[in-house]
Amino acid sequence: xxxxxxxxxxxxxxxxxxxxxxxxxxxxxxxxxxxxxxxxxxxxxxxxxxxxxxxxxxxxxxxxxxxxxxxxxxxxxxxxxxxxxxxxxxxxxxxxxxxxxxxxxxxxxxxxxxxxxxxxxxxxxxxxxxxxxxxxxxxxxxxxxxxxxxxxxxxxxxxxxxxxxxxxxxxxxxxxxxxxxxxxxxxxxxxxxxxxxxxxxxxxxxxxxxxxxxxxxxxxxxxxxxxxxxxxxxxxxxxxxxxxxxxxxxxxxxxxxxxxxxxxxxxxxxxxxxxxxxxxxxxxxxxxxxxxxxxxxxxxxxxxxxxxxxxxxxxxxxxxxxxxxxxxxxxxxxxxxxxxxxxxxxxxxxxxxxxxxxxxxxxxxxxxxxxxxxxxxxxxxxxxxxx
Amino acid sequence: xxxxxxxxxxxxxxxxxxxxxxxxxxxxxxxxxxxxxxxxxxxxxxxxxxxxxxxxxxxxxxxxxxxxxxxxxxxxxxxxxxxxxxxxxxxxxxxxxxxxxxxxxxxxxxxxxxxxxxxxxxxxxxxxxxxxxxxxxxxxxxxxxxxxxxxxxxxxxxxxxxxxxxxxxxxxxxxxxxxxxxxxxxxxxxxxxxxxxxxxxxxxxxxxxxxxxxxxxxxxxxxxxxxxxxxxxxxxxxxxxxxxxxxxxxxxxxxxxxxxxxxxxxxxxxxxxxxxxxxxxxxxxxxxxxxxxxxxxxxxxxxxxxxxxxxxxxxxxxxxxxxxxxxxxxxxxxxxxxxxxxxxxxxxxxxxxxxxxxxxxxxxxxxxxxxxxxxxxxxxxxxxxxxxxxxxxxxxxxxxxxxxxxxxxxxxxxxxxxxxxxxxxxxxxxxxxxxxxxxxxxxxxxxxxxxxxxxxxxxxxxxxxxxxxxxxxxxxxxxxxxxxxxxxxxxxxxxxxxxx
Numbered sequence: 001x002x003x004x005x006x007x008x009x010x011x012x013x014x015x016x017x018x019x020x021x022x023x024x025x026x027x028x029x030x031x032x033x034x035x036x037x038x039x040x041x042x043x044x045x046x047x048x049x050x051x052x053x054x055x056x057x058x059x060x061x062x063x064x065x066x067x068x069x070x071x072x073x074x075x076x077x078x079x080x081x082x083x084x085x086x087x088x089x090x091x092x093x094x095x096x097x098x099x100x101x102x103x104x105x106x107x108x109x110x111x112x113x114x115x116x117x118x119x120x121x122x123x124x125x126x127x128x129x130x131x132x133x134x135x136x137x138x139x140x141x142x143x144x145x146x147x148x149x150x151x152x153x154x155x156x157x158x159x160x161x162x163x164x165x166x167x168x169x170x171x172x173x174x175x176x177x178x179x180x181x182x183x184x185x186x187x188x189x190x191x192x193x194x195x196x197x198x199x200x201x202x203x204x205x206x207x208x209x210x211x212x213x214x215x216x217x218x219x220x221x222x223x224x225x226x227x228x229x230x231x232x233x234x235x236x237x238x239x240x241x242x243x244x245x246x247x248x249x250x251x252x253x254x255x256x257x258x259x260x261x262x263x264x265x266x267x268x269x270x271x272x273x274x275x276x277x278x279x280x281x282x283x284x285x286x287x288x289x290x291x292x293x294x295x296x297x298x299x300x301x302x303x304x305x306x307x308x309x310x311x312x313x314x315x316x317x318x319x320x321x322x323x324x325x326x327x328x329x330x331x332x333x334x335x336x337x338x339x340x341x342x343x344x345x346x347x348x349x350x351x352x353x354x355x356x357x358x359x360x361x362x363x364x365x366x367x368x369x370x371x372x373x374x375x376x377x378x379x380x381x382x383x384x385x386x387x
Numbered sequence: 388x389x390x391x392x393x394x395x396x397x398x399x400x401x402x403x404x405x406x407x408x409x410x411x412x413x414x415x416x417x418x419x420x421x422x423x424x425x426x427x428x429x430x431x432x433x434x435x436x437x438x439x440x441x442x443x444x445x446x447x448x449x450x451x452x453x454x455x456x457x458x459x460x461x462x463x464x465x466x467x468x469x470x471x472x473x474x475x476x477x478x479x480x481x482x483x484x485x486x487x488x489x490x491x492x493x494x495x496x497x498x499x500x501x502x503x504x505x506x507x508x509x510x511x512x513x514x515x516x517x518x519x520x521x522x523x524x525x526x527x528x529x530x531x532x533x534x535x536x537x538x539x540x541x542x543x544x545x546x547x548x549x550x551x552x553x554x555x556x557x558x559x560x561x562x563x564x565x566x567x568x569x570x571x572x573x574x575x576x577x578x579x580x581x582x583x584x585x586x587x588x589x590x591x592x593x594x595x596x597x598x599x600x601x602x603x604x605x606x607x608x609x610x611x612x613x614x615x616x617x618x619x620x621x622x623x624x625x626x627x628x629x630x631x632x633x634x635x636x637x638x639x640x641x642x643x644x645x646x647x648x649x650x651x652x653x654x655x656x657x658x659x660x661x662x663x664x665x666x667x668x669x670x671x672x673x674x675x676x677x678x679x680x681x682x683x684x685x686x687x688x689x690x691x692x693x694x695x696x697x698x699x700x701x702x703x704x705x706x707x708x709x710x711x712x713x714x715x716x717x718x719x720x721x722x723x724x725x726x727x728x729x730x731x732x733x734x735x736x737x738x739x740x741x742x743x744x745x746x747x748x749x750x751x752x753x754x755x756x757x758x759x760x761x762x763x764x765x766x767x768x769x770x771x772x773x774x775x776x777x778x779x780x781x782x783x784x785x786x787x788x789x790x791x792x793x794x795x796x797x798x799x800x801x802x803x804x805x806x807x808x809x810x811x812x813x814x815x816x817x818x819x820x821x822x823x824x825x826x827x828x829x830x831x832x833x834x835x836x837x838x839x840x841x842x843x844x845x846x847x848x849x850x851x852x853x854x855x856x857x858x859x860x861x862x863x864x865x866x867x868x869x870x871x872x873x874x875x876x877x878x879x880x881x882x883x884x885x886x887x
Contacts, residue, residue, distance in 0.1 A: 255747055258758045262744055265733035272689050272730055273744045274716045 166293020
């Protein structure tokens with residue numbers, strides 16, 4: 001291959017030593033070649049890092065996050081919202097009344113974030129969180145509509161049904177993956193559309209509210225709603241916190257979590273070393289779908305009070321973002337989920353008072369996802385300028 | 388006449404392990420020069436030095452009589468040295484012309500690709516290759532991909548062409564055709580280096596042969612004047628006296644492999660009715676030139692791949708060739724794979740985790756609900772001391788930070804502390820220094836004394852000869868011959884190459 005620059009004596013000793021390092025490591029050899037990108041000014045080289053302290057990693061992630069936020073602020077400013085206005089709106093969200101709304105919003109976000117992080121932990125790219133939410137919602141609503149079980153345990157039944165619905169919907173893609181080698185990214189994403197059209201089919205058909213003729217189910221009965229439990233905290237948040245605790249225990253303390261780390265670190269080796277790979281994969285992915293299904297249930301049983309057309313809109317993005325920012329750690333998920341809820345509520349305010357479309361919130365989420373994803377590159381590579 | 392390429396006293400080490408030492412090599416324009424040796428003898432390493440991929444630690448390189456240092460493959464190319472690697476370097480979704488363009492850049496794509504197409508047609512005509520520059524590499528057979536690789540190098544204008552094991556991936560007829568072309572290229576003035584371990588090819592097509600053993604070049608001679616036995620002896624070395632030890636007791640059959648068959652994704656049959664048995668307290672060595680199904684055999688035995696048919700019978704559990712996770716664990720097969728980081732360790736996880744993963748099911752570290760990390764760390768550090776794993780600062784450090792030999796000791800510590808019934812070891816001493824190598828061999832002997840059935844797959848004939856009670860020679864996925872201890876080194880060497 002002809003290099004783009006003038007013929008040079010030899011790359012730096014550092015590069016060679018790193019190439020040797022890597023050749024003895026399992027890292028992909030493609031990453032070892034130096035990237036040369038200049039004439040005369042010196043050379044930009046990429047080295048693969050062996051290790052980076054958690055502190056420096058945090059600095060890179062935090063820095064990228066700030067860059068992403070700065071871009072978002074700039075875009076909002078261009079759309080007519082001065083940074084000062086934005087700051088005062090954000091402060092407004094923190095008042096007691098708005099905070100209640102934030103916490104109600106946080107519950108499904110946390111659950112959907114848990115769903116994403118569980119699946120991502122074993123390298124299954126579950127982008128069907130919305131579809132699983134929808135099926136969670138449909139299963140929960142079916143319990144209400146068919147009036148199944150006594151009133152005292154109705155919420156438990158609805159929650160369980162939602163978890164099962166979400167799990168079944170995601171296991172369908174796992175089946176496709178194992179049986180027909182269908183890539184799960186595509187299968188989960190496209191099955192979202194199947195789910196939403198099935199939801200429309202129900203809401204424009206059998207489950208349409210007879211009184212109003214709107215495409216939504218009849219409202220849930222009072223004992224089918226997740227209500228406030230005092231201090232402005234909705235019981236949906238309790239479901240989310242319970243999910244966080246269970247997932248945190250599973251991943252950090254139990255044997256399941258121990259195995260899970262091997263599945264993501266080296267699945268071939270895990271199988272040989274006796275990790276029950278298949279069973280583990282099925283159960284973790286089912287749990288991921290169950291979390292998303294529960295998010296659907298919490299959303300309709302706390303906010304909407306009935307099955308609506310759009311209750312799951314935009315959640316797949318949020319779920320991926322939360323998992324990304326929390327580095328798939330269930331214990332960090334609620335913190336990030338809360339921040340995203342603040343973003344959601346602020347976005348709603350901006351929508352009402354400043355005519356900013358809600359897609360702007362999704363765009364900001366996307367910018368943050370990209371910013372954090374780029375930080376991953378900096379964590380894995382060192383960029384050097386050699387003259 | 389000035390040699391086209393001259394390598395003198397080359398030394399190269401990786402991570403402290405010496406791959407080349409005192410390796411010298413000279414090739415003349417107009418000749419096919421074979422580089423012969425066993426696997427791991429350093430043939431590819433030496434040629435990678437010539438192709439600019441490795442910078443030697445010591446030694447000199449002269450091209451056309453002028454000393455030079457090669458900074459990379461591009462630099463080597465500018466000196467007229469081109470190499471066709473054993474593993475092709477092609478971008479599969481791209482067309483042939485695009486691949487050739489990638490390696491031979493032109494200032495403008497649209498005019499460049501036309502230029503390249505013409506150059507490919509011209510080269511293909513000269514070599515009598517039937518190649519359409521616009522076909523996608525994906526759609527090509529392995530032999531055609533190799534032709535593309537050769538054209539890719541020739542379009543750049545080389546006068547020293549290095550072919551690394553070019554016939555390993557070809558059928559016999561394809562190989563013959565290729566070697567004829569190689570000879571024609573040499574006659575037209577190119578210096579051709581043919582890296583190979585096949586004696587027949589050397590005798591039929593090479594003008595000169597240089598033989599490597601253990602990272603050194605041991606002889607250069609005219610292959611037509613030497614006998615096959617002489618070449619074999621130079622390649623595998625002199626017979627060394629075997630260490631004394633307790634004779635084999637002849638226990639019951641513990642492992643029986645019957646008519647194992649496995650084909651790779653590309654359709655190549657790697658295991659073809661492979662059959663052998665191993666008794667309790669016996670080390671069964673499998674010798675052979677690498678690439679003849681040894682890797683697949685090891686992977687099938689340890690459960691990394693599932694054979695298409697045949698059986699892997701273990702006395703305690705019956706056939707496990709297609710068994711699930713639970714039954715495999717019950718069979719208690721210790722796995723010491725050749726590629727530690729691919730099959731035996733999770734490099735990004737800690738030493739303690741890597742040690743504990745094989746034992747956690749026993750309940751030694753608490754139940755399913757609570758994994759006792761402290762107990763894992765305790766047992767791991769005990770085992771690390773017992774098995775003399777060096778370079779450990781803490782059991783919490785990543786496994787990828789261990790050097791090759793110590794990583795291997797960690798794997799052995801984990802696998803042997805399960806008291807295995809059957810041990811499958813593939814090249815267990817690859818990349819290890821003498822001390823670590825001896826320690827690994829000691830452990831294998833100890834497991835044998837305890838009554839385990841041991842399958843030792845190795846390309847290192849010395850290792851096989853010094854450890855095995857019985858030796859099977861594997862060629863093209865078949866055990867072609869079996870030898871009892873003490874086995875005749877020359878006979879085994881012949882069995883290995885005769886069928887190749």
